[in-house]
Amino acid sequence: MLVNFILGLAMMAFCLFLQGALVLFALHYSVKRMHKLHSAFGAAMRVTAGMMLILIVGNVAQVVAWGTLFFGLGEFASLPEAIYHSAVNFATLGYGDIVMSEAHKLLGPLEALNGALMIGVSTAALSRAFAEVLKEHMPEARR
Numbered sequence: 198m199l200v201n202f203i204l205g206l207a208m209m210a211f212c213l214f215l216q217g218a219l220v221l222f223a224l225h226y227s228v229k230r231m232h233k234l235h236s237a238f239g240a241a242m243r244v245t246a247g248m249m250l251i252l253i254v255g256n257v258a259q260v261v262a263w264g265t266l267f268f269g270l271g272e273f274a275s276l277p278e279a280i281y282h283s284a285v286n287f288a289t290l291g292y293g294d295i296v297m298s299e300a301h302k303l304l305g306p307l308e309a310l311n312g313a314l315m316i317g318v319s320t321a322a323l324s325r326a327f328a329e330v331l332k333e334h335m336p337e338a339r340r
Contacts, residue, residue: 205307287312
């Protein structure tokens with residue numbers, strides 16, 4: 198159990214690093230694009246869509262990383278099955294159609310916690326960028 202906890206925390210640290218780097222990249226992207234657009238709605242939509250794509254890539258990469266860990270531990274016969282299970286955990290869906298063995302069961306809830314936190318980080322970054330675009334393009338939003 199302790200080994201699984203350490204593996205899970207290591208994977209969570211990796212995901213935090215990856216998500217942090219992509220959030221910084223996405224925010225940098227939004228700042229560069231914000232000044233080039235003239236319409237508040239168009240600017241908000243373009244910046245938000247671009248950031249969303251960057252952050253989705255990060256979340257998918259995390260799902261694949263967890264799935265690769267599960268596959269590497271021998272939990273699943275195929276990588277696609279491990280990635281599917283990982284996606285269900287990460288999104289906190291909890292379908293229960295595939296269950297990991299007793300030996301590594303703890304990793305599922307750790308991934309779900311990781312997913313909830315990382316999706317929250319993505320949401321916060323998108324909200325921040327959207328608010329900044331509105332402030333830049335709508336004078337009344339600066340108050």
